[in-house]
Amino acid sequence: MTEPASPVIGLIAGGGQFPLLFAEAAKKRGFRVAAVAHTSETDPRLEDFADELIWVKLGQLGKIIRHFHEHRVSEAAFAGTITKTRIFRDIMPDWKALALWNKIDIRLDDSILRAIAGALADEGIEIIASTRFLEHLLFPEGLLTKKKPNAGQWEDIRFGWRLARSVGRLDIGQTVVVRERSVLAVEAIEGTDAAIRRGGQLAGSGAVVVKLRKPGQDFRFDLPATGLGTIATMAEVHAAVLAVEAGQSLLFDQAAMVVAANKAGIVVVGLRCEDDELPAQCAGCI
Incomplete structure (x- = not known):
């Protein structure tokens, strides 16, 4: 008797370790992985984890769809980062992507990703968390x-929390850098590390970094993420505190990250609050 075919899941991979972790976890659950890797972004080691893999340039949406159709993909995930500033210099849209791009009125992160997800759904490919x-x-x-x-620092965390929520509501970024209730940097297209460097340099030392999900954050797209690299950047500019919304972002290499933070004297704390205002009693929770 012929063994039933393993289910196939699609992966649209950006940079970093997240695509590798996703592919590895999917295979452990019995899935075959049909992956799309982005040139100059995706770790080449993804080839060791994926069953089927093609490389694309930023904007080759039609090629992604053809690859998924060829391998009968009905569900796929976005995982990993894309350097957002590349959209101004390196994007090479095919006719499918160009037609979609011209339909997007507001070219913010979630607007673009939702449009791509919609185009894939029209092709029978659902984007999952x-x-x-x-x-x-x-x-x-x-x-x-x-x-x-x-x-x-608790006062700065509460101050930054309120600001980060407002910035997220505008779909600008997920991170703010503050000190003594002054705003030093707001993350935009440059990304978290660049925002930390900019704000940390202005602070001199002692900056507080607050990173939250955007209100209504879609878990299919662009989840906030921190890890060893975040701590290294903070140590570089002598930042003091990293406060992250618990359960709403990714944390990579937790054990190594905590070791590095302790060595650098950096506070790392995860907090839960659905509101714009972080309750004053949060200081007593830890």
């Missing part, structure tokens, strides 16, 4: 490091 196999990577609640925020 990138955390489907990786819920254990969601940022935990509580204090992760030895040091706790002091009273002044």
